[in-house]
Structure formats: C-alpha cells, structure tokens
Amino acid sequence: MLGEAFLFLPHMLKKRMRHETLYQLFLTGIKSLGVITVVAMFTGMILALQTGLELRRFGQEVNIGTAVTVVMMREMGPFMTALIIAASVGSAIAAQLGTMTVSEEIAALEIMSINPVRFLVMPRLVALSVMVPILTVYTNILGVVGGAIVGYTQLGVSLTAYFDNATRYAENKDLYVGLFKAFLFGIIITLVACHQGFSTTEGAVGVGRATRRTVIISFLTILVVGYIVTRLFYK
C-alpha cells in the first residue's frame, strides 16, 4: 500500500486532492490540539516531578531541565503524540473506511476506476506524516514548559536555570531523531488504519473490530519501531 501510495504523489497537486489533504491536516492537527495540550503538559510535569525528586536527594535538581527536554525530544514527545493520534485519528480513519467498505462505497470507487489508495489513503498519509512531526514539536514545547512550572513551583529551580540547563545539554540530534520517529509513526498509523478499514467485513461488528485492531496494532508497532530507531541512532 505504501509503495502504491507514493506512486500517486503527483496526484496530490490536483485541486480536489489538495482540498482533501488540507481537510485531513485540519482534522489531524487542529481537532487533536486540545487533548495533546493536556497530555503534553502533564507528561512534562510528571517527568519533572519524578526526576526532580530523585535528583534532589543528590542536590542535582537543577538538572531537571536537561532530563525533561532530552526525554521529551527523544522519546516522550513523538511517543505520546503518536499514541494520541492513533487512538483518535487512526481509529476514526479505520471506522470511516470500514463503514465505506461494508456499505460498498469502496467497491463503487473501484468500479468507477477511482483507485481507493489514491483517493482515500494518500490525503491521510500526507496529512499524518506532516502533522504528527508538527504536533510532536508542540508536545515537546508544552512538555518542557510543564516541567519548568513544576521545577519552579515545587522544586525551587529558577526558570533561568531550568532553561539554561535544557538548552545546554540537549542536542539537535535529539530533536531530529524524535521528528524522524514522529514521521514514521504518522505513516504507521495511516497504513494500519487504512489496511484495517479496507479489510473490514461483517458490518457494524467488523467496523468495531477494525477500530480496536487499529489502536492495538498501532500502539505495538509504534513501541517496536520506536525502540529500533532509538537503537539505530543511540548506540
């Protein structure tokens, strides 16, 4: 499906496909912002609190800026963003395509010689592979800010010290590897969701099954791929 999708990349320049992709970008990005904001903020706050309490035993709580920033950029940012998108957008894609499959809308497209991969998968693939990295940057920023709030209010770390630490030890590589993961996660979520949607049988029960499988398979694949990428870049 991925290879077929890339063959259709030039079609993305067509007016209708541009509109559909923009709509999918809106669905993926804007509609997920609320939940991502809350999750990102609390992820950073929990990270700061847990690491800060341990570091304080050694008088090193000033280093939570580094810990939170590096962990958010390398792992938690892309990981948490991908989980939220898989659970919200991925499941919605599977449900929509699953419903279209059982109501013969996909078959209707095939008979009209409209390739479902070009027509339905491509806009979602482009939207998720672009939007998951963008949302990851947003998650990273909010996570770091959340950590700063906890550091300042509960651990007595000044904001200057927190951000000085955060920027001094975090590397560009951490950001790029995290964004690369996010890009891969976007592709994984789309392909899993579309495959499950297109494979749906047995009516409403099948749609429910496709939705559940999408979330489970996406979660597991994200975990495994996340580990492999980390292993490749950090030896």
Place this chain on the structure above:
Amino acid sequence: MIRFEKVTKMLGGKRVLDALDMEIRKGETFVIVGTSGAGKSVTLKHMVRLLSPDSGRVVVDGEVVSELSGGELERIRDRFGYLFQSGALLQWLSVGDNVGLPLREKTDMSDEEIDQLSHEKLALVGLADVFEKRPDDLSGGMRKRAALARAIITKPDIILYDEPTSGLDPVTSRAIDRLIDDMRRELGVTSVVVTHDLHSALAIGTRIGMLYQGRLVEVAEPDAFVKSKVKVVQDFLEAQYITKHGSWERMVAK
C-alpha cells in the same frame, strides 16, 4: 456481449456458482432472479471483477475479465455503470458531487461542465432539486436514483443493477423500473438486473434467468418464463402470486 463459461465460485466453504453458463446480449435487459443467497449479486460482481472465478471465465466482448491487468481492467470497467443495493454514495460529499465524481476524477472537464452534467443526470432521474443535499438527507428510493445518475454520467454501454427495488415501496419500485426501462429504450444500454422482485423482473426484462444452486435453471422471455415447466421457477412464481395463466400482466404495467 457478456458470457459466463463454466464459472465456479466458492465463498465461505459454499459453492455459490456451480459451472455457471450464461450469455447476455447487446442492448437487452437481462434479469437474474432467484432466492436470497442464490448467487445473484456474486454473479454481477464477476462481470466487473469485484470477484474472480475459482474456475471458468467471464468474457466481455471477447476479453476475459479475470485475465486483464490494471489499465485493461480499468478500460473494461469504464464501460460499466453499477447501481449498488445501498446506492453506495459517498456520505461526506453532496449528492451533486457524488454524481460528478467519476468525471472529476477521470477527465479534464471543468467544474462548471461537470456540475452542468450532474444537474442534467439528476433531472433525468427526477431529482433536480437535491444537488446540494447530503446522501443522508435522501430517502432510500432517492439515494438509488442519485446512484443511478452517477452510474450513467459516464455514458456506460452496460449498467448492472443490484436489487434496485429492494426495500422500496411499490410506487417507488415502479418508478425505478421505468427508469431502468428508459435507459434501455432511450440510451440503448445493455442492462443486467439482479432482483428477487418478479413483478419488477417481468416489467423490465427482455429475458429473465432463474439462478438456483449456482446454475441458471431457466432463461426465457417474460411471457415464456411465467409458463416455465421448471419446478423451482413455478414455486418461485407462485410464492409471489404470479401464475402461468398470466395474472402478472394485470398486476404489472409494462
């Protein structure tokens, strides 16, 4: 024009089509009747390769459908219009955009030209005022008529109808029958209609075939069909209160 040669298809461990031989001629309305699960829709899906036979061949104008590759299959499919049982309109598009979809995706026509044609086709099926509505806002009969407008907008040679009158009231059913008949008379298309509604079959069919246990047990013109001596055909006719004495002629307006 369309020929099934010993087509066999197993689905879910059941032999749905059993060495089916069938021929559909150019310009006719061939109606396939049979009980639920007789393989009527499966037969239809083989014609456009939504399903492929386990053995045997489906031939459309000399081309074996199951052997065609991507571009060739697309060329054959472009000759077909297909009316699904549910209509299969895309829910997130307006009715007008649904009707114009094949042209928008496959031609270089301008949006204005496509909208104009979509309006014309919707008017042809009696739905001139639903262009902006969503499929969900339409009744079952209106959805089928909108789907028919989409099926004919590319001017296909052959239209396949899967249970076009199922779930509709008798008045709407007869309106759909008239539309199917008009397609043949006015546009000269070849039609294949799958239905278990014998009144509809007798009203629109130029020939009727009865599918039973994966084979055609009878193929005849309507007046000969009602006089068939095949027992399953007689049982099927009697189940719908149609007798060989011709009572259907009084019941159905040709």
